Amino acid sequence: MASYDVIIIGGGPGGYVCAIRCAQLGLKTACVEGRETLGGTCLNVGCIPSKALLHASHQLHEAEHNFEKMGLSAGKVKVDWKQMLAYKDDVIGQNTKGIEFLFKKNKVDWLKGWGSIPEAGKVKVGDEIHEAKAIVIASGSEPSPVPGADVTVDEKVVVTSTGALALPKVPKRMVVIGAGVIGLEMGSVYARLGAEVEVIEFLDAITPGMDSEVQKTFQRILSKQGLKFTMGAAVQKVETKGGKATVTYKLRKDDSEHTTEADVVLCATGRRPYTDGLGLEGVGVELTERGQVKTDDHWQTTAKGIYAIGDAIEGPMLAHKAEDEGMAVAEVIAGKHGHVNYGVIPGVIYTAPEVASVGKTEDQLKKDGVAYKVGKFSFMGNGRAKAVFQGEGFVKLLADKETDRVLGCHIIGPGAGDLIHEICVGMEFGASAEDIALTCHAHPTFSEAVREAALACGDGAIHA
Incomplete structure (x- = not known):
C-alpha cells in the first residue's frame, strides 16, 4: 500500500494540471487514469483532435476558394481521409506523450487503472489500495443521451x-x-x-x-x-x-x-458528469439533481478530505475551467489560497470564423436591468481581415454606462479565440473600455478590431 499527500482521480485537463501543481507545491502526488494515455477526453477524443480536423478542413476550404484569388494555382486538391486521420492521431500522440513527460519531470506517479474510493482517505486502483490525505475527483464527463428520444449510439452510424x-x-x-x-x-x-x-x-x-x-x-x-x-x-x-x-x-x-x-x-x-463506479455515495459525497458533485467555495465535497473539480461539478464544461480549478484546489490542499474568477472564463467555438465570448451578454444585462453601452466594430473595417478573406463578423464590447468598466465581450471573426484574452486580462484588472481604447495596438492586426470596438464605446471608432 502506497501513501500519498494527494491522489487525483482522472488524468484530463483538470486532473493532470492539479497533479502537476500539487507536486510543484511539494506534495507527494499520484494521478489515477484508466486510459492508455493521459489527457482525458480533451486530448484523446475531444478538444485537440477536433481542432486538428478543423484546421485541416479549413486549409481545404482555403485551397478550394481563396488560393486562385491570391495567385496560387495547384490544381484540384484531393482529400486523403486516412492521412487526415493519421495527422489527427499524431497530434493526439504528441500531446498525450507531453503530459506523460511532465508527470515524470514533476515526479507525479501515474496509477494506471480505474479508481474508486472504498473509504475515506483511500483510493482503490485495480486490486491495490492507496492511502491519501486528500483525494480530488476529476473524473470528467461523458456525452449526454438525446433527451426524450429513442436513440441507440453504436459509434458507427x-x-x-x-x-x-x-x-x-x-x-x-x-x-x-x-x-x-x-x-x-x-x-x-x-x-x-x-x-x-x-x-x-x-x-x-x-x-x-x-x-x-x-x-x-x-x-x-x-x-x-x-x-x-x-x-x-x-x-x-x-x-x-x-x-x-x-x-x-x-x-x-x-x-x-x-x-x-x-x-x-x-x-x-451536451455532456453529463461521469462519476460511475467511484463509490461516492458510500463515503458520503453528495450529488446534485443533475448528477454533479456538490462542492463548497473551496471545492470541498460533503465528505471531508475529498475535493472535486472540472466537468464533475457545477459550471461550464470547459477544459480551461477545469485547469483553473485544478490549480486552485492544489493551492487549497497545500494550505494556500486558491481562487477562480468564474466571471472571467472565456468560451470559444473553433469554426471559421471563430466565435468567442467572456462576461455578460447584452441579453443578460437587459434582464438584470444594468445600464450599459455597446461598442461594436465590423471586421470589414479591419485591413488585415480583409486581406485574408475574413471580413465577416464583428467585435462587440459591453461596458457599464456610468463607470465605463468592461462587463463583457463577444467576437465572431478571425482569431476570436485568441483576441478574447485581451478582454479577459482587462476584466481581471477592472479595465474600462477607455483603457483598451487608449492602448496602442499593432497595425495591421486583427486585434485592432478590439480597440475599435472600445473606441466605439466612447467618441466613436476610427475606421467604421
Missing part, C-alpha cells in the same frame, strides 16, 4: 463526438442533433469535406446562452457555408437499417412529424 472523430470515410449526408459547440464544430468539418450537413436543434437559436446577436450572425454565416438548420425540432427517434439512419422529429410550432435520412447521425446534445 449513430455516433457521439468520439465516433465522429474516427469515421471510416466522409459521409455523403450527416445529421447533427444539437446546435451547440460540439455539433457545429464537427458539422462544419464534414461540411467542408463535402458532406451535406443538417443540424436539428430543439431551441429556436443555435449556441444556447450566447449573445443573441452573435447567434443570428453565426447561423447566417454557417448557412452560407452549406449547413442546413432545422430549428425548434424535437427528435423522437433514430432508426438504423443497412448502414443508414432515419431521424424522426416533431416541429414544436405545430407538432408536425417529419423524417430525414443520413449516413451518419451525430448526437451532440
Whole structure:
C-alpha cells in the first residue's frame, strides 16, 4: 500500500494540471487514469483532435476558394481521409506523450487503472489500495443521451463526438442533433469535406446562452457555408437499417412529424458528469439533481478530505475551467489560497470564423436591468481581415454606462479565440473600455478590431 499527500482521480485537463501543481507545491502526488494515455477526453477524443480536423478542413476550404484569388494555382486538391486521420492521431500522440513527460519531470506517479474510493482517505486502483490525505475527483464527463428520444449510439452510424472523430470515410449526408459547440464544430468539418450537413436543434437559436446577436450572425454565416438548420425540432427517434439512419422529429410550432435520412447521425446534445463506479455515495459525497458533485467555495465535497473539480461539478464544461480549478484546489490542499474568477472564463467555438465570448451578454444585462453601452466594430473595417478573406463578423464590447468598466465581450471573426484574452486580462484588472481604447495596438492586426470596438464605446471608432 502506497501513501500519498494527494491522489487525483482522472488524468484530463483538470486532473493532470492539479497533479502537476500539487507536486510543484511539494506534495507527494499520484494521478489515477484508466486510459492508455493521459489527457482525458480533451486530448484523446475531444478538444485537440477536433481542432486538428478543423484546421485541416479549413486549409481545404482555403485551397478550394481563396488560393486562385491570391495567385496560387495547384490544381484540384484531393482529400486523403486516412492521412487526415493519421495527422489527427499524431497530434493526439504528441500531446498525450507531453503530459506523460511532465508527470515524470514533476515526479507525479501515474496509477494506471480505474479508481474508486472504498473509504475515506483511500483510493482503490485495480486490486491495490492507496492511502491519501486528500483525494480530488476529476473524473470528467461523458456525452449526454438525446433527451426524450429513442436513440441507440453504436459509434458507427449513430455516433457521439468520439465516433465522429474516427469515421471510416466522409459521409455523403450527416445529421447533427444539437446546435451547440460540439455539433457545429464537427458539422462544419464534414461540411467542408463535402458532406451535406443538417443540424436539428430543439431551441429556436443555435449556441444556447450566447449573445443573441452573435447567434443570428453565426447561423447566417454557417448557412452560407452549406449547413442546413432545422430549428425548434424535437427528435423522437433514430432508426438504423443497412448502414443508414432515419431521424424522426416533431416541429414544436405545430407538432408536425417529419423524417430525414443520413449516413451518419451525430448526437451532440451536451455532456453529463461521469462519476460511475467511484463509490461516492458510500463515503458520503453528495450529488446534485443533475448528477454533479456538490462542492463548497473551496471545492470541498460533503465528505471531508475529498475535493472535486472540472466537468464533475457545477459550471461550464470547459477544459480551461477545469485547469483553473485544478490549480486552485492544489493551492487549497497545500494550505494556500486558491481562487477562480468564474466571471472571467472565456468560451470559444473553433469554426471559421471563430466565435468567442467572456462576461455578460447584452441579453443578460437587459434582464438584470444594468445600464450599459455597446461598442461594436465590423471586421470589414479591419485591413488585415480583409486581406485574408475574413471580413465577416464583428467585435462587440459591453461596458457599464456610468463607470465605463468592461462587463463583457463577444467576437465572431478571425482569431476570436485568441483576441478574447485581451478582454479577459482587462476584466481581471477592472479595465474600462477607455483603457483598451487608449492602448496602442499593432497595425495591421486583427486585434485592432478590439480597440475599435472600445473606441466605439466612447467618441466613436476610427475606421467604421
